[in-house]
Amino acid sequence: MQIADIEPFVVKMPNKVPYLGPIDGRVVPTETGYFQRPPYPTFYSHSTEGLLVKITTDDGVIGWGEAQAPLAPEVLETIIQRLFKPFYIGRDPFDVDVLWNMAYRGVHERGHFTSFALDAMAACDIALWDIMGKVSGQPVHKLMGGCYREKAPCYISGLPRPTIDERVELAAKWVEKGFSAIKMALGFGVATDLDNLRAVREAVGDRVALMNDAHWRYTLSDAIRLGREMEELGCYFLEAPLVPEDLPGLADLARLLQIDVAMGEERRTRHQFRDVLEMRAADIIQPDVGRTGLSEFRKIANVAETYNVRVILHLGPAFGVYLAASIHAAVSMPNVPMMEFQPSVFDKANGILKSPIVCEAGHFAVPIGPGLGVEVAEEKLMPYVVRQAGC
Incomplete structure (x- = not known):
């Protein structure tokens, strides 16, 4: 069996309300549809954007993959079409590790050991696992070693409402539906963050795990003040409190706080997580499968286990x-x-x-069937596919 074709698809699905909620009327998106949401410096899109990959074997088996690509997915399409595809064609789809390392080493010397190139690799890697599952008649989790849990516990992310009262109301609704963990998207300043957390804690009670995504907004001293107040509220973790480059600061923070410090959505390989783990810069790491792929995710999680560090998967809009x-x-x-x-x-x-x-009462049902257990309905996908000239 050989890889016969690789087709990347840039997908852009318009949003009625942008990710993380309404934006200030003074914010004007660029002509390409991106904007910044103060106080965050991050670029956001008015659409839900992504990059899907369809890999077909010479036996006609189809595998689907997807990268977490909320910004300029056209870049990934170009990388796959012009760089990776010619090297993957004719190769055995079961050689996932070999192909991952070929692609990684192929761009590594050029300085591309993170960002778009790794995201493109992740999409292809996921599609190969889908093929392996379909050919062997097994779900992907079986190929990865088995199923530790019949369902995947999950937490609510964001509470994208403009006021504290509306966030409280939304949190209470999710708790009524059986969810027992909520992360707020904050980073608005120590006092404002605490006002939000206190209001939600009062509304949902002590049995709900409460977390704060600070979006890399704080200095070490402010993060210490915030974290200590979060300890009094019985919060679970403080995510992305400092910029991800400041591993010494994160290590100091993790030592000083009793609640967990979480980070890592921006990292893509075990090599990038090594210093985090060796420096004890996080109690929880948060790799994103849409950036790591399944092959590298396994290695990251295995390395983290040797440090007794938990892994909570990051999941972005896709x-x-x-x-x-x-x-x-x-x-x-x-x-x-x-x-x-x-x-x-x-x-x-x-x-x-x-x-x-299916996601109900705080748990994802594991998709049933060989491979990823899901099938893309191309007739539903194609209206949102954006084609570039020459791709």
């Missing part, structure tokens, strides 16, 4: 192939207590699938 791969990854490793759930894009994630992924 589509159902990426989500399915993340669920298989989450249930296949012993040190993954939960994963992220993005309710605001869940319908879009399912919108391109023949059968939907």
